[in-house]
Amino acid sequence: MLSPLPDRSKPDNCPGVLIPHPAADGGLVRVRLPGGQVTAGQWQALLDAAVEFGDGALELTSRGNVQLRGVAPGAEAELGARLAELLPSRTHEKVRNILASPLSGVAGGLADVRRLPRALDRSLQLNARLAELSGRFLFAIDDGRGDVSALGADVAVLATGPDEFVLVLGGEPTGQRMRSAAVSATMVLAALAFLTEREAQGSKAWRLAELRDGAARVADRLTLRPSIVSIVHAVTPPVSVPGGGGPGLVGRIARNDGREALGLLAPLGRFQASQAPTGHDLIVTPWRGLIIPDLEPGTAVQHGLIDDPESPWIGVTSCAGQPGCAKALSDVRGDAAVAHQGIPGGLPVHWSGCGRRCGTPAGPHVEVLATDAGYEINGVGAVELAADITAARRVAGQ
Ligand code: SF4
Known part of the structure; x- marks a missing residue:
């Protein structure tokens, strides 16, 4: 049976600059x-x-x-x-x-x-x-x-x-x-x-x-x-779409021309302006990272973000959660930071503060969803994540 189509009788409320x-x-x-x-x-x-x-x-x-x-x-x-x-x-x-x-x-x-x-x-x-x-x-x-x-x-x-x-x-x-x-x-x-x-x-x-x-x-x-x-x-006959690339664009990346690029990650996609690199043209990736695309090999870049390609933060995302979103049932950013920083090499993990699931990544991932009764965890890796979250909640006195 087809799932019901969403109600689109109202315009979308995506924010911009002129209409926050x-x-x-x-x-x-x-x-x-x-x-x-x-x-x-x-x-x-x-x-x-x-x-x-x-x-x-x-x-x-x-x-x-x-x-x-x-x-x-x-x-x-x-x-x-x-x-x-x-x-x-x-x-x-x-x-x-x-x-x-x-x-x-x-x-x-x-x-x-x-x-x-x-x-x-x-x-x-x-x-x-x-x-x-x-x-x-x-x-x-x-x-x-x-x-x-x-x-x-x-x-x-x-x-x-x-x-x-x-x-x-x-x-x-x-x-x-x-x-x-x-x-x-x-x-x-x-x-x-x-x-x-x-x-x-x-x-x-x-x-x-x-x-x-x-x-x-x-x-x-x-x-x-x-x-x-x-x-x-x-x-011509349709081609198949390959799957590839993704969240792992962190650290030094060898360019085609022998120079270097640098991939940086902001935990949960948020950082203070003072942590950001400056003075470079940049690319913002759909995996909530930054790329400085053209550097002399070995050039030092001042920043306060993650540049370790083995960082457990890679692939971990969340919506805004409390206190930024009035619909949120939980402080998902805070809980994600305390409870779990992903499984290196594992599936992406996304934390949602309610059933709207804002910012959910496309493709296979582990979902950590806040509900009235606590977090629900779906998909591969649920056992390990559940253990981490349980421990974190105990530390947090919940
Ligand atoms: S998923 Fe829910 S809690 Fe998170 S930003 Fe969207 S509406 Fe707010």
């Missing part, structure tokens, strides 16, 4: 970073804004975006002006959700996709109708290693060679292939086809998977558009 979410600890502001890419100057502006307008910390999201918490009511306009370079569109602010393979052009991968997130971002902003997309709608540009195409995007492309990509809709690979120059146009057409199909179904769906036969019907609509004929150069 009123959380229990103040305004929650989310800044979109297409492809996770941020220049040294933009990064410094975010750090300064966190101190001046927020609680002094930054949070990294599972979509490679950045959040500030504790922002005072009415500060939106001044904050927006301060972050103007990161806020190129007022109308399309919340639909600029674009993932890209973080190590593309740096190490591995079949194609260098570093220019494509900005190109897609510009194309999205130029199409007025795409402002109708939900803030939950997600784009992904995968350089062929299968990392971000496995993260549940609505519209994705996957490189199959240095200058060839295949379209992936709702996780379903299609056979539609295009050159890199046609990636943005194809993804925009796919998003428009989603809106058209949504209208045809009389639906308010936020995501492709919420439509009846969404991926197949959008693919059909796309092949009927005359404009797609000129940009899709081949239609």
